[in-house]
Amino acid sequence: MPEERLIVRPEQMLDEMCATLGGRAAEKVIFNKISTGALSDLEKVTKQARAMVTVYGLNDKVGNLTYYDSSGQSEYNFSKPYSEKTAELIDKEISHLIETQYQRAIDLLETNKEKLTELANVLLAKEVIFKDNLEVIFGKRPFEKSTSDIVADVQEDTQTSKPADSTQESDDASN
Secondary structure (H helix, E strand, O other): OOOOOOOOOHHHHHHHHHHHOHHHHHHHHHHOOOOHHHHHHHHHHHHHHHHHHHOOOOEOOOEOOOOOOOOOHHHHOOOOOOOHHHHHHHHHHHHHHHHHHHHHHHHHHHHOHHHHHHHHHHHHHHOOOOHHHHHHHHOOOOOOOOHHHHHHHHHHHHHHOOOOOHHHHHHHHHO
């Protein structure tokens, strides 16, 4: 049976990138400086942006194509499967995706700077916070179910909508 893969929309990927860049954006908003603390976050969003552009075909300028080789043969190639001009375009598009989401994170945090400061103060006081603490600061989520709840519901619906056992159907037909 083929490997089951989660389908993710481009908007979800961009939201995740924006959230991942939130720490660096918070440094910029609060201190007007950045540090090396975001290294793993930058690595994660760079890989994600590269995948959007070169694996999933989710970039208008590069187009609906993939440079992903599921056969594993590309590891033996000594060159990229595209021109230097295309490589430059890919790099430019990856950078654009990341910078756009970084600026989006900064804008969100600047708009909600008071709440960011309140959250930082709660973290300084308690070190660990929970959903209730977040709801006091930000209010309840504008939507009722979390993504994991929605995925679980879809999986449950998929399992319950499978056709009945064929032996049951043949028994019913003979009666």
